[in-house]
Amino acid sequence: MRLRVSLPVPIPVLVLILAATGRAAAGHGHDDDGESLHSEERGPGDSHWSYEEPERWGEHYLACSGTMQSPINIETEKTIFSPQLRPIQLSGYSLPASKKLKLKNNGHTVVLELPESLAITGGSAQQYRAVQLHLHWGSPTTAGSEHTVNGKRFAAELHVVHYNTKYDSFKAAVAQPDGLAVLGAFLEVGPRENPFYQEILKHLRKIQGEDEEVLVPGFNIAGLLPDSLHLYFRYNGSLTTPPCFQSVTWTVFNQTVMLSHDQISVLVTSLQYDYGKPLQNNFRPPQGLHKRWVLASFEPTFSRERQVPTAGQTSSSFHAGDVLAVVFGVLFAITALAFVFYVYKHRSQNARLDSPTKSKVIYTAATTENTA
Numbered sequence: 233m234r235l236r237v238s239l240p241v242p243i244p245v246l247v248l249i250l251a252a253t254g255r256a257a258a259g260h261g262h263d264d265d266g267e268s269l270h271s272e273e274r275g276p277g278d279s280h281w282s283y284e285e286p287e288r289w290g291e292h293y294l295a296c297s298g299t300m301q302s303p304i305n306i307e308t309e310k311t312i313f314s315p316q317l318r319p320i321q322l323s324g325y326s327l328p329a330s331k332k333l334k335l336k337n338n339g340h341t342v343v344l345e346l347p348e349s350l351a352i353t354g355g356s357a358q359q360y361r362a363v364q365l366h367l368h369w370g371s372p373t374t375a376g377s378e379h380t381v382n383g384k385r386f387a388a389e390l391h392v393v394h395y396n397t398k399y400d401s402f403k404a405a406v407a408q409p410d411g412l413a414v415l416g417a418f419l420e421v422g423p424r425e426n427p428f429y430q431e432i433l434k435h436l437r438k439i440q441g442e443d444e445e446v447l448v449p450g451f452n453i454a455g456l457l458p459d460s461l462h463l464y465f466r467y468n469g470s471l472t473t474p475p476c477f478q479s480v481t482w483t484v485f486n487q488t489v490m491l492s493h494d495q496i497s498v499l500v501t502s503l504q505y506d507y508g509k510p511l512q513n514n515f516r517p518p519q520g521l522h523k524r525w526v527l528a529s530f531e532p533t534f535s536r537e538r539q540v541p542t543a544g545q546t547s548s549s550f551h552a553g554d555v556l557a558v559v560f561g562v563l564f565a566i567t568a569l570a571f572v573f574y575v576y577k578h579r580s581q582n583a584r585l586d587s588p589t590k591s592k593v594i595y596t597a598a599t600t601e602n603t604a
């Protein structure tokens with residue numbers, strides 16, 4: 233049995249204050265000069281950096297040493313529930329097979345270019361248009377997601393990159409504090425082949441070498457994301473590759489996406505860079521949170537009740553609910569025992585009211601003291 237409890241803290245007030253604080257930090261906490269230095273000479277697809285020494289990216293790309301970097305480790309017990317975070321709404325994500333998309337090995341990842349007809353429409357007043365999606369992964373023996381949850385790293389991670397339509401293009405938006413929105417989803421090994429991911433994976437052997445590309449038929453891009461688009465974490469961060477611009481509003485979904493073991497294996501073993509090196513472990517380690525807050529669209533304490541176990545989907549679990557249930561259970565038990573003891577004792581006293589023993593004890597003691 234689990235006890236359900238609600239926190240006695242005025243959460244909505246807390247959320248408003250903390251969200252406002254987070255936004256203020258987002259607007260002022262980064263170094264614009266450093267970011268713009270390299271934006272023209274080096275694009276996201278260049279190969280003058282590698283995952284071998286991510287801690288040294290800051291030497292050439294100043295923003296990479298900033299205080300609002302991504303990815304991060306999400307500590308679920310420190311997230312703040314924000315009821316304003318509405319379900320993510322997508323439009324135009326289902327593409328016909330007649331629409332051909334460019335799939336490219338850029339030496340750092342596999343990138344699927346997306347038409348601008350794909351958009352995030354729900355929630356905020358800002359609209360975001362899709363640009364591309366790509367993946368991060370590990371090796372045959374190690375996990376490779378970028379974000380981690382309570383220290384757990386998942387097998388791989390999908391990023392769908394969008395730019396804010398208040399800017400004319402992705403290039404114009406990429407270094408602006410509110411320029412980009414990235415949807416992140418964790419991939420895990422499950423029992424079945426995922427047909428949506430297969431639309432990408434079945435082409436990887438054609439683009440094994442760096443800079444190779446192929447045109448692939450369109451499909452329902454939304455199928456790459458979890459079923460539940462209403463359970464997610466939100467924070468302000470950055471591109472996870474140089475030039476590390478601190479321009480990303482991150483949405484990291486709580487529900488994971490399942491791929492078969494063979495599919496994950498194809499993902500981590502197919503691509504190469506630098507003429508024959510295996511393209512693996514293309515994830516950046518977690519960055520410092522500094523003064524940022526991570527918001528959650530749901531209350532992690534109650535997440536188990538809200539999870540819908542659908543085919544091919546699972547979710548991460550949380551311990552806050554269990555701890556609270558145990559604490560309140562113990563408190564309840566102590567209170568109940570004390571009450572029972574009180575009742576028992578009270579009845580015993582009533583039963584002894586006429587007994588001379590009690591008054592005799594008190595009288596004897598006092599007498600002894602005074603006459604000694």
Ligand SMILES: [Zn+2]
Pocket residue numbers: 366367368391472
């Ligand atoms: Zn990425």
